[in-house]
Amino acid sequence: MxxxxxxxxxxxxLSAYAQQNRQPSVPLFxxxxxxxxAGKYDEALLLVNQLxxxxxxxxxVFDLRGEIYLAxxxxxxxxxxxxxxxxxxxxxxxxxxxxxxxYCRIHMYDESIGDYNTSIKYAGSDAVKYAIIxxxxxxxxxxxxxxxxxxxxxxxxxxxxxxVMALVAMGSVLRKLKRNNEATSCYEKxxxxxxxxxxxVGDLGFHYMSMGDYQKAIxxxxxxxxxxxxxxxxYNNMGHAKYQLKDLKNALKxxxxxxxxxxxxxYAYRNRALVYLAMKQVDKACEDLHQAIDLGxxxxxxxxxLLLLEKHCGL
Numbered sequence: 001m002x003x004x005x006x007x008x009x010x011x012x013x014l015s016a017y018a019q020q021n022r023q024p025s026v027p028l029f030x031x032x033x034x035x036x037x038a039g040k041y042d043e044a045l046l047l048v049n050q051l052x053x054x055x056x057x058x059x060x061v062f063d064l065r066g067e068i069y070l071a072x073x074x075x076x077x078x079x080x081x082x083x084x085x086x087x088x089x090x091x092x093x094x095x096x097x098x099x100x101x102x103y104c105r106i107h108m109y110d111e112s113i114g115d116y117n118t119s120i121k122y123a124g125s126d127a128v129k130y131a132i133i134x135x136x137x138x139x140x141x142x143x144x145x146x147x148x149x150x151x152x153x154x155x156x157x158x159x160x161x162x163x164v165m166a167l168v169a170m171g172s173v174l175r176k177l178k179r180n181n182e183a184t185s186c187y188e189k190x191x192x193x194x195x196x197x198x199x200x201v202g203d204l205g206f207h208y209m210s211m212g213d214y215q216k217a218i219x220x221x222x223x224x225x226x227x228x229x230x231x232x233x234x235y236n237n238m239g240h241a242k243y244q245l246k247d248l249k250n251a252l253k254x255x256x257x258x259x260x261x262x263x264x265x266x267y268a269y270r271n272r273a274l275v276y277l278a279m280k281q282v283d284k285a286c287e288d289l290h291q292a293i294d295l296g297x298x299x300x301x302x303x304x305x306l307l308l309l310e311k312h313c314g315l
Contacts, residue, residue, distance in 0.1 A: 026056065028051050028054075029047075029056070029060070032048045032051070032064060039071075041071050041072050044064075045069075048068065057088075058088065059085040059086070059088040060085075061085075066080075066098055079099065082095055091122045094119075096116070097119045099115050100116045100135070104139050107142075110143075113136060116133075116139060134166050134169065136152055137152030137173075141172065141176075146176045150174070153173060168199055171186035171190070175210060187200065198224055201224050202220065202237075204220050205218075205234075205241075206237060212244075214242075214245050217238075218241050232268070233258070235255065236258035239252070239253070239255035239258060239275070240255070243274055243278065246278075252279070265295070266291075266300065267301065270288070270304075270305055272288050273285040273286075273305075274308075282312055282313070285308075285312060289305050290309075293309075
C-alpha cells in the first residue's frame with residue numbers, strides 16, 4: 001500500500017504573504033517565475049542567471065533560483081541559494097519555508113522543523129502562520145513524531161475546521177496513533193467537504209485498507225479513477241485490495257495498469273510480485289522483486305522484499 005498523503009507536502013498557497021509583500025515588477029524576473037510555474041526549469045534558470053549577471057541581486061532572485069534547483073533535483077544547490085537569500089533578508093519567512101522543505105527532501109528533519117519555527121516567527125498574518133504550521137506537521141509526520149504532528153494539525157484545524165488538507169493529514173496522524181475511529185471521521189469530513197479532491201478520497205481508501213476493509217477501500221479507489229482515469233497510485237492500491245480479497249485476476253489487471261502508467265513505482269512491482277506468488281508464477285514474482293529493489297523500494301518502504309526474495313527466490 002502507498003498513501004496519497006505524500007502528495008500533500010507543500011500543497012499550500014501563501015497568496016496572503018505574496019499580496020502583503022508585493023515588490024515592483026521586474027519583467028525578466030516575472031518571465032523566470034512564469035517559466036518555473038510552467039515546469040520549464042532550464043529556461044527559468046537561464047533567466048535567473050541573466051538577472052544576477054545584470055547585478056539584479058535580491059533575496060527573491062536567490063529564492064527563485066533555489067526553487068528551480070530543488071525542482072530539478074539539485075538540493076545542494078537549492079540550499080546554497082536559500083542560504084544566500086537569507087544573508088540578504090534574514091527575516092524572510094518564505095526563504096525559511098523553502099529551505100525547510102529542502103531539508104525535508106534530504107531527511108534533515110530537525111533542521112527542517114527549526115526553519116519552519118523561524119518561518120512561523122516571521123509570518124505576517126495568521127493565514128500564513130497556520131499554513132506554515134501545517135507544513136511543519138508534515139515534517140513531523142515524515143520524522144515519525146506523530147504526537148507533535150497531532151498538536152500541529154490540532155492548531156490548524158482550530159484556526160480553520162474546514163481545511164481539507166489538514167483534515168487529511170490529521171487523519172493520517174490519528175491512524176498512526178491507532179485512533180482509527182477519529183481518523184475515519186477526519187477523512188470522511190474531508191471528502192464530504194470536497195468530494196472530488198483526489199488526496200482526500202485516495203487517503204480515505206488507504207485508511208480503509210489499513211483497517212482491512214478492502215471493499216470500502218476499492219470503492220474509494222474507483223471514485224479516484226472516476227476523477228482521474230490515469231491515476232497509477234489508485235490502480236496500484238486497488239489492485240492490492242483485490243489481492244487481499246483473493247481476486248487475483250483483477251488484482252493483476254489493476255497493478256499491470258499501474259505499472260504501465262508509472263513504470264518507476266517500486267511499490268507496484270512489490271504488489272505485483274505478491275499476486276504472482278499467489279498465482280504460483282514464482283519466476284515472474286522474483287523478477288518483480290528484483291525490479292522493486294532496483295527502483296529503490298528498500299530505502300523508501302523497508303526490507304520486506306528481501307525477505308520475500310529469500311523465501312521464494314533462493315536468495
